[in-house]
Amino acid sequence: MSTITREGRRDFLKIVGTTAGGLFIGFNWSSCDSPKVEVLSTEEVLAQVKNFNAYLSIAPSGDVVIYSPNPELGQNIKTSFPMVVAEELDADWSKVRVIQANLDTEKFDRQLTGGSGAMPHSWERLRKAGATAKYVLVAAAAQTWNVPAEEITVESGIISHKESGKSGHFGEFVEVASTMSAPEEVTLKDKKDFKIIGTPVKNVDAKEIYTGKPMYGLDFYREGMKHAMIQRAPFGMKIKSMDDGAARGVSGVTDVVTFGNSVAVVGTSTWPLLKAKKLLRIEYEADGNVESTADHDRIFKDLLENGKADVRRKDGNVDKAFKTAAKVVEAEYQCPFLAHSPMEPENFFAHVQGDRCELIGPTQTPDRARQTAAQILGIPPENITVEITRLGGGFGRRLRADYVEEAVEVSRAINGPVKIVWSREDELTGGAYRPAVRYKFSAALDNAGNMIGYKLKGVGMNAGNTTRENNFPSGAVENVLIESISYDSSITTNAWRAPITNFLAYAEQSFLDEVALAAGKDPVQLRLELYEKAKNNPVGELGYNVNRMIAVTKEVAEKSNWGKNPNVKQGLSVYFSHRSYVAQVADIEMDGGSPTLKRITAVTDCGMVVNPTGANHQVRGGIVDGMGHAMYTNLTFENGVPKQKNYDSYRLIRLKEVPEINTHFLDSGFDPTGLGEPALPPTGGAIANAIFAATGRRLRSQPFIEQKEFSDIKLEIKRT
Incomplete structure (x- = not known):
């Protein structure tokens, strides 16, 4: 059993009160001391929710409600959050529901969705809330029945006392429970007793x-x-002149507004606006670098050779290791820009009224939306409300607030409420992208094929550090040098699902297979040998748990029958990101003379799995996303404008191109860790390594289908 002491209770119980005869419990997400008990009616609760952080309420009917603070964009927290509360409460799941909370920075300390951090952050807080409610309900029943509380049991929302034969549902005790004080400490369930989680x-x-x-x-x-x-405006340009006469003449257009380097057409519906936007006559001029993809290729190559790098990690004597090496392996890997491509393009509602503003829409960072509006309007942030809708995808794109800024600017200009809507072309051409990156790897091997030196240099855009210097194989090699170079681009870039690691994992894991080949070792064997070095004799800081890396690697080798069928060519990739560990094996078989990608086997250690359905969807979705972008997707620029403007030219994966996916989960005994992103990074490496095993062609650039090494490979993809 886990026990929360007085010292650990500061973010524990916020309010105990009644809601029209019901029990209302709020719990603090930001470690504030609990206030005195208050009695609230339903009307008071609805009017005063802004005064609390997050709430667990129990109605006289026995219904349980939780207000969930984090934006929901498909990561399933609106389901998993109440599951955790209901578990500790021993509630009847059919009576549990959740409501999206609006922005309130006084109540919530991490009201955002990003970095796969919602569940790790909220896990214990949610458990405390459920356990606290159960405690006061049991105390209320004990007082009502005049029996010892320790003799009372709770199951599926029913409180029972076996000796007296008395029982009742939660709602029958909420009025008495509202008079109970929070306990000095609360006992959490042993995980082996979980029934809902x-x-x-x-x-x-x-x-x-x-x-x-x-x-x-x-x-x-x-x-x-x-x-x-x-x-x-195109990236790197500004407006020189503008003629909006034809646009204003479109029926349904009520205004044309210019702000910064943007022009907004305003009207009664989106259909006339699509027409009017095309009739704008805008002339642009350079305002800094006007970039093209050909420029980036040249610049990145030059920076890798001659650029001043930021040393992120240096262990041992790297120069000596490479000078004395029996063999040196070198390779460069590169990836293109990518758009986020959420199913729902950017949109937002704003209504500016004097020194106040109302915002409503899909955002991963509601407080950033509020702060952006406050800065534009010159008003206090507390004068701005933000209502969070469900997001039709995000993948990092909605971490930004540029589209919120547009809504605020237009609302202020027209002095009225407005909803900004982006088209798919807007989303692809005016967005903030996964930056292009280029990496150079080097490995030094001794006569026995052991890696004695490792070097990585990365060049990225607007990115600061393009590496994860404490991730594997750092810590497993005596001599390591990791460097990073950032190129300042006029093209806006942004976090894209599993930032940095979404491509770095592919490059690192593919290069490790190149090292294994040069060393004459099986790829699984090479990794396990390096893990053992990191475990028994680590060099410097380890940014990963070696035992968990070993476990997922061995498990995926077993589940995929690694190396046991000579007719199946396999590729391995293992990666740690966002607190979780994922190993994948891709299987390629010859089918009618063509190599065929038949299946991907994935083993994930994300700690305890709260909801297997949601977890399975997250892993499968991450694999499909990682595969599609590694194999097919490319965004190129010419004179500051993306050449791919819609899905006719911006290639995404298709349903028929998804192979069989087998998912497995390891319970390492840890609390839940991230899962929205970790399954994506390993996928590209697993597929690329399998393609090499089947064809002898090494793919060092994405997307695969545009590489000359892939041009004559007729790779089929089939599901069994």
Whole structure:
């Protein structure tokens, strides 16, 4: 059993009160001391929710409600959060529901979605809330029945006393429970006693999604609001002159607004705005670097050879290791820009009214939206409200607030409510992208094929550090040098699902297979040998748990029957990111004379799995996303403008191109860790290494289908 002491209770119980005869419990997400107990009616609760952090409420009917602070974009926290509360509460799951909370930085200390951090951050807080509610309900039942609390049991929302034969549901005790004080310490369940956590549960929003209920930003509508669409300047350019006469003449257009290097057409609906935007006559001129993909290729190569690098890690004597090496392996890997491509393009509602502003829409960082609006308007942030809708995808794109800024600017200009809507072309041409990156790897081997030296130099855009210097194989090699170079680009870049590691994992894991080949070792053998070195004789700081790396590697080798079928060519990739460990093996078989990608086997250690259904979806989604972008997707620029403007030229993976995916989970005994991102990074490396095993062709650039090494390979993809 786990026990939370007085010292660990500061973010524990916020409010105990009644809601029209119901129990209302709030719990603090930001480690504030609990206030005195308050009695609240339902009307008072609805009027005063801004005064609390997050809430667990129990109605007289026995219904349990939790307000979830983190934006939901498909990572399933609106389902997994209440599962955790219900577990400790021993609630009847059919009576549990969750409501999205609006922005309130006084109540929530991490009200954002990013970095796969929602569950790791909230795990213990949610458990404490459920356990606290259970404690006061049991105390209330004990007082009502005049029996010892330790003789009372709770199961599926029913409180029972076996000796007296008395029982009742939660709602029958909420009025008495509201008079109870928070305990000095609360006991959490032993994980072996979990009944809800670890069971497959459907998405709590599933019915609303498949029946088309308005949940997303694009669904939002308010009587009297205007619509707006934006024409943005190419990257590195600014507006020189503009003629909006033809655009203003379109029926349904009510205004044209210019701000910064953007022009907004405003009207009664989006259809006339699409036409009007095309009629804008805008002349641009250079305002800094106007970049093209050909320039980036040249610049990156030059920076790798001659650029001043930031040393991120240096262990041992690297120069000596390479001078005395029996063999040196070198390779360069590169990746292109990528767009985030959420299913729901950017949109946001804003209503500026004097020194106040109302914001509604899909954002991963609601406080950034508020701070951006406050800066534009010159008003206090507390004068701005942010209502968070469900997000139709994000993948890092909605960490930014540029589209919120546009909504605020237009609302202020027209002095009224407006909703900004981006088209798919806007999303691809005016976005913030996964930056292009180029890496150079070097490995020094001794006569026995052991890696005695390792070097990595990365060049990225607007990125600062392009590496993860404490990730494997750092710590497993005596002599290591890791360097990073950042190129300042006029093209806006942004975190893209599993930032940095989304490509670095592919490059590192592919290069490790090159090292294994040069050393005459099996790829699994090479990695296990390096893990043992890091475990028994680590060099410097380890940014990963070696035992967990070993476990997922061995498990994926077993689950995939690694090396046991000579007719199956396999590729391995193992990576740690966002607190979790994922190993993948891709299988290629010859089918009708063509290499065929048949399956991907994945083993994930994300600590305890709260909801197997959601976890399975996250891993599968990450693999499909990682595979599609590694194999097919490319975004190139010419004179500051993306050449790919819609899905006819920006190639995404198709359903028929998804192979069989087998998922497995290891319970390492740790609390839940990240899962929205960690399954993506290993996928490209597993597939590339399998392609090499099958064809002898090494793919060092993405997307694979555009590489000359891949041009005559007819790779089929089939699901069994």
